[in-house]
Amino acid sequence: MVRDVSFGQYFPGKSPIHRLDPRAKILMFIAYIVIIFCTFNFVSLGITAAFTVLFLVCSQISFKFYLKSLKLIILIVVFTSVLNLFYGSGDPLWQWGIFKITQDGINRAIFVTVRIVCLILASSCLTFTTSPTELTDAIERLMKPLRVIRVPVHEIAMMMSLALRFVPTLLEETDKIMQAQKARGADMESGGFVKRVRALIPILIPLFVSAFRRAYDVATAMECRCYRGGAGRTRMKQIHLSARDFVAFAILAAVIGGVIVCNILLTASI
Amino acid sequence: MSCVLELKNIGFTYGRGTPFEKRAVDGVNLTINKGELVGVIGHTGSGKSTLMQMLNGLLRPTDGQVLLDGKDIWEQPKKIRSVRFKVGMVFQYPEYQLFEETVYKDIAFGAQNRGMVRGELDEAVRKAAEFTGLSPDLLQKSPFDLSGGEKRRAAIAGVIAMDPEVLVLDEPTAGLDPMGREVLLSQIVRYHKERKNTVLLVSHSMEDIARVADRVMVMNKSRLVMLDETRKVFSHAAELEKMGLKIPQITKIIQELRGRGFELPESVLTVDEAFAALLPLLKKEGKIW
Numbered sequence: 001m002v003r004d005v006s007f008g009q010y011f012p013g014k015s016p017i018h019r020l021d022p023r024a025k026i027l028m029f030i031a032y033i034v035i036i037f038c039t040f041n042f043v044s045l046g047i048t049a050a051f052t053v054l055f056l057v058c059s060q061i062s063f064k065f066y067l068k069s070l071k072l073i074i075l076i077v078v079f080t081s082v083l084n085l086f087y088g089s090g091d092p093l094w095q096w097g098i099f100k101i102t103q104d105g106i107n108r109a110i111f112v113t114v115r116i117v118c119l120i121l122a123s124s125c126l127t128f129t130t131s132p133t134e135l136t137d138a139i140e141r142l143m144k145p146l147r148v149i150r151v152p153v154h155e156i157a158m159m160m161s162l163a164l165r166f167v168p169t170l171l172e173e174t175d176k177i178m179q180a181q182k183a184r185g186a187d188m189e190s191g192g193f194v195k196r197v198r199a200l201i202p203i204l205i206p207l208f209v210s211a212f213r214r215a216y217d218v219a220t221a222m223e224c225r226c227y228r229g230g231a232g233r234t235r236m237k238q239i240h241l242s243a244r245d246f247v248a249f250a251i252l253a254a255v256i257g258g259v260i261v262c263n264i265l266l267t268a269s270i
Numbered sequence: 271m272s273c274v275l276e277l278k279n280i281g282f283t284y285g286r287g288t289p290f291e292k293r294a295v296d297g298v299n300l301t302i303n304k305g306e307l308v309g310v311i312g313h314t315g316s317g318k319s320t321l322m323q324m325l326n327g328l329l330r331p332t333d334g335q336v337l338l339d340g341k342d343i344w345e346q347p348k349k350i351r352s353v354r355f356k357v358g359m360v361f362q363y364p365e366y367q368l369f370e371e372t373v374y375k376d377i378a379f380g381a382q383n384r385g386m387v388r389g390e391l392d393e394a395v396r397k398a399a400e401f402t403g404l405s406p407d408l409l410q411k412s413p414f415d416l417s418g419g420e421k422r423r424a425a426i427a428g429v430i431a432m433d434p435e436v437l438v439l440d441e442p443t444a445g446l447d448p449m450g451r452e453v454l455l456s457q458i459v460r461y462h463k464e465r466k467n468t469v470l471l472v473s474h475s476m477e478d479i480a481r482v483a484d485r486v487m488v489m490n491k492s493r494l495v496m497l498d499e500t501r502k503v504f505s506h507a508a509e510l511e512k513m514g515l516k517i518p519q520i521t522k523i524i525q526e527l528r529g530r531g532f533e534l535p536e537s538v539l540t541v542d543e544a545f546a547a548l549l550p551l552l553k554k555e556g557k558i559w
Contacts, residue, residue: 173366179328180367183359184428185351185383202379205369209414 010131015060016244017129022138024245028252029126035256036115041269044262045114051255052118061128069124070117077116084108107269132164137239154230162218170211177206274339274436274468275302275325275357281333282320294320296492298334302436302470307462309483309500310472313514316489318472319362322438325470326357338436355384358434362441364425368413373404373424376413380432398431399424401461403453419450426454430461436468437461443478451475455482480504480518480539488515505537520544 012018017025032048039045056066088105095101127135140157147153181202182188188199282295295317302308312318323329324336327343327350336343343353358380361367370376377395386394399409402423408416413424426442439458443451459482462469473479479486479500486503488496490513496503504510504517507525516522524538524547532551538544 176361177367179323180361180364182328183326183354183361184367184380185354185432186379187351187383202367202369206366209369210366 009065009128011061011065011128012131013060013129015058015129017055017059017125019244020129020248021239021241021245022130022134023141023239024241024248025126025130026135026138026142028248029122031252031256032122033119035259036118038263039111039115039259040263041266043266044259045111047255047258047262049114049118051251052121054251056121056125059125059129061125065128066121066124070120073116073120077113080116081109081113084112104270111270133161134239136161136164137235137237141239154233158230166211166214169214170207173210174203174207177203272304273301274304276300276337276340277324277334278337279334280321280324280331280336282317282324282329283332284320286332293492295324295331298494300487300494300497302468305466305468306484307459307469307471307482309479309486310470310489311474311476311479311486311515312489316513317492318489319440321489322359322440322470322472325436325438326359327353328359355380355432356434357436357438358429358432360426360429360437360439360442362444364429364442365418365421367425367428368421371412372410373399373413373416374409376424377409377428377431380428384432394431394433395427398427401430401457401464402427403457419446419454422446422450423454434467436470438470438472440472441474442471443473443475451478458482476504476516476518477520480521488513500539501537504539 032051036048039048056063085101085105085108086099088102088108090102090104092100092102093106130138136157139160140153143151143153143156178188186199186202188196191199277298277300280295280298281293284290284292284294298321310318310322320329324331327336330344330347338353338356343350368376370379374395377398378391381391381394395409396406399406404420404423404427408420408424413421416424422442426439430437442458443454446454455478458469458471461467462482471479471483483500485498486496486500487494488503488510495509495513496506504521505525507517507522510517517525518539520541520543521538524534524544525536528534528536534547534551535543538547
């Protein structure tokens with residue numbers, strides 16, 4: 001049910017991608033997003049797509065899960081590519097009323113599809129191979145410079161990791177409460193829209209109550225361990241850049257270089 | 271005696287077809303008679319809770335059939351809701367299911383879903399509250415203002431108010447203080463005696479089971495290993511201990527004494543029984559220690 005969603009889940013492992021420094025992964029992910037939207041011809045698009053396949057394979061995670069994560073956005077992909085298909089300029093290849101398909105439109109549709117798919121695959125790869133704690137740690141470290149302008153970096157990171165930690169707990173709780181209310185004859189499967197929304201009340205109220213109770217419990221537990229924010233706090237797991245990360249940087253740099261060279265030398269397709 | 275629930279070769283597998291596949295219940299056959307109080311024991315993870323959730327159709331068995339009054343409950347999957355009124359289920363820590371503005375409304379929730387109205391509903395709610403020992407002045411309070419024990423009672427009353435033929439209680443006394451346990455347990459027994467309904471009681475407390483159950487079923491590693499009269503089940507001390515279960519302390523003491531050559535009955539379930547068994551022995555031998 002609720003637990004079947006694979007987008008954003010973490011799969012523990014020891015692949016080269018798993019062992020990259022999470023900071024490096026986030027930075028490369030950002031660079032990758034930029035570069036994928038800077039591909040203007042088929043060769044550079046091919047290079048980034050090949051690079052995507054490369055790191056998916058390196059992550060040693062079954063393609064089944066990647067396909068599952070794509071399932072969520074299939075509608076968006078279809079919608080935007082169809083829209084792009086009809087928005088091209090140039091000589092129409094096919095026309096019906098105000099709808100026309102041009103070579104430019106077809107190219108646009110292909111580009112937008114490949115870009116979105118690559119984007120989702122890359123972000124799935126990031127969350128599949130990086131545990132939530134690693135992610136928030138990395139974000140905290142990367143945002144450190146913002147402390148100069150008084151952004152509460154540590155607090156933001158702490159909130160994120162607490163929120164992530166409680167996702168599975170609350171899902172489990174929702175399941176339990178749903179079962180209990182169903183046992184009392186709550187009807188969630190039939191009726192019109194209003195009836196279905198009303199049927200959520202017996203689930204949402206206990207869920208909120210228990211979420212607040214848990215929040216108080218965690219706050220008390222943190223205070224008992226003398227938590228007073230980020231100042232002077234050391235970490236159990238230090239993250240370091242290693243040779244592996246520099247290899248990854250080099251590969252990404254080559255891909256970026258390739259895309260830029262292609263863009264300069266070849267004519268743009270869109 | 272007529273049987274109310276019958277399980278035919280029931281099995282349940284979680285996450286079928288995924289790497290997390292787990293067989294939780296395997297090949298269970300049993301019948302529950304009308305009006306009996308059956309204790310359910312088993313180690314954590316032995317499949318008790320999964321089995322209980324199949325009794326009222328919250329989980330659909332992956333194999334086998336559940337017969338309620340002789341009819342397969344999954345014959346018409348769309349009408350499964352009606353089964354949930356006949357087999358009332360009280361989950362572990364049921365106080366987390368409370369949600370209404372007043373205790374009264376919360377207790378009435380299930381009964382209303384069953385279709386009870388006005389007079390009938392009011393009577394069902396008040397009777398259920400009385401059975402669980404909730405005083406009438408609490409009924410108009412918010413359930414979130416009650417104490418832990420009172421919340422538990424209110425939640426159990428919410429299931430009793432539906433007037434189920436079979437009541438399944440999953441560890442109703444967990445986390446209560448000794449006094450609260452004692453009172454709740456005797457109220458369950460009173461409910462069982464007065465309504466003459468079938469009750470299934472899951473518990474980790476062998477003392478409680480020994481005191482109230484007519485029969486006991488033992489689950490171990492997804493399988494049903496015993497279903498017999500309480501006295502007979504607790505005479506298999508060695509087997510139960512192998513499954514990580516215990517027998518009531520008093521039963522254990524009497525069995526040890528028997529092992530040392532004292533003439534005592536094979537299975538004693540309560541302190542009172544032990545007292546009655548030891549007294550004549552004391553008179554006969556004058557002094558036994």
